[in-house]
Amino acid sequence: MKMPAAGEEEAVQEIIYGTGNSAKIAYMKRALKDIPLLITGLSEAAEKEGILLPQIAETGTTVLENARLKAECYFRLFQRPVFSCDSGLYLWDLDSGMPLSKKEQPGIHVRRQPEGGMQEQEEGRLTDEQLLAHHISLVKKHRGPIGARYQNAICLIWDEKTREESMAEDLWGKPFLMTDTPHPKKVEGFPLDRISLDFETGKYFYDLRGNSQDSLVSQEGFASFFRNFMRKNQII
Numbered sequence: 001m002k003m004p005a006a007g008e009e010e011a012v013q014e015i016i017y018g019t020g021n022s023a024k025i026a027y028m029k030r031a032l033k034d035i036p037l038l039i040t041g042l043s044e045a046a047e048k049e050g051i052l053l054p055q056i057a058e059t060g061t062t063v064l065e066n067a068r069l070k071a072e073c074y075f076r077l078f079q080r081p082v083f084s085c086d087s088g089l090y091l092w093d094l095d096s097g098m099p100l101s102k103k104e105q106p107g108i109h110v111r112r113q114p115e116g117g118m119q120e121q122e123e124g125r126l127t128d129e130q131l132l133a134h135h136i137s138l139v140k141k142h143r144g145p146i147g148a149r150y151q152n153a154i155c156l157i158w159d160e161k162t163r164e165e166s167m168a169e170d171l172w173g174k175p176f177l178m179t180d181t182p183h184p185k186k187v188e189g190f191p192l193d194r195i196s197l198d199f200e201t202g203k204y205f206y207d208l209r210g211n212s213q214d215s216l217v218s219q220e221g222f223a224s225f226f227r228n229f230m231r232k233n234q235i236i
Contacts, residue, residue: 013235014038015156016045018074018084020053021189031219035226042074051077063088063108063153064167071155071165083156089192091138091178092147100146104138110192128191132182135192139180145197149175152218154225164229170221175199183207 017025017039025041032039046053056073060066063086070084089106092099099105111125126134139146153167177197185206187193196205229235 012036012038013081014040016040016042016074016078016080016082018042018070018082023187023189024085027219028222031222032226035223035230037226045078049078053077058086058108060086060108062167063151064155064165066108067153067155067167068165071157071163075157081156081158083154085152085154087153088151090149090151093142094145094147094177100138100142106135128186128188132191132194135178135195136180136182139178139195145177145179147175147199148178148196149173152221154222156226156229158229158233158235162233164225166225168221170224171218172221173218176205177202 013036015037017028019025020041020043022041025039029039042053045051054073054077056070058066058069060069066086067084070086071082074082074084086108087110088108089110090099091105111131150173151167152171152173153165154171155163155165157163176199178192179195179197182194183204183206185194193205197203198205198208201208
């Protein structure tokens with residue numbers, strides 16, 4: 001990776017983050033603040049270039065496959081550097097240490113329709129409030145709190161010949177607790193953060209300093225991914 005000469009400003013390369021979730025974009029900007037990349041959200045990029053965004057069916061069987069589907073679609077549209085991420089949520093019973101049943105696991109479809117549950121909204125996706133209500137009822141069923149962890153993946157496509165992807169564990173968030181009493185703070189697109197507690201202290205992440213909930217997705221893991229990619233490919 002080429003370093004700037006003394007007194008020279010470090011070059012910045014724009015890259016599109018394939019999501020319309022403003023909270024996720026803000027998180028990624030914090031994670032990559034020390035890396036010379038300008039993160040542009042999907043909606044902003046599409047509006048600037050007059051591109052109509054398609055609906056992408058996330059038909060993959062893993063978080064990496066879904067991240068790849070989205071990144072490949074957006075690269076075909078924009079023909080410039082783009083990356084997409086995907087997450088899966090896995091839950092377990094604290095008393096037994098055993099995973100919840102397959103039927104109860106959100107897995108790679110966190111906003112899926114619960115069997116025998118509520119009506120779906122937004123073309124098959126549960127709204128923030130529906131998703132929150134479903135997980136609160138799940139915690140109550142297991143007389144929670146229950147254990148939880150996000151598994152994360154990323155696919156980055158720089159050009160036709162250069163790409164990198166990973167679902168390595170250093171991208172995963174740290175284990176946390178899920179309770180049945182929501183915190184009053186709301187962040188659109190992150191409803192489950194309202195019932196997420198730090199595993200060690202039992203406190204709401206929203207009551208800890210700074211953006212403590214960022215630990216639910218590994219900031220350092222994503223920063224290392226981009227840093228290593230740029231160094232390996234001699235970018236900037």
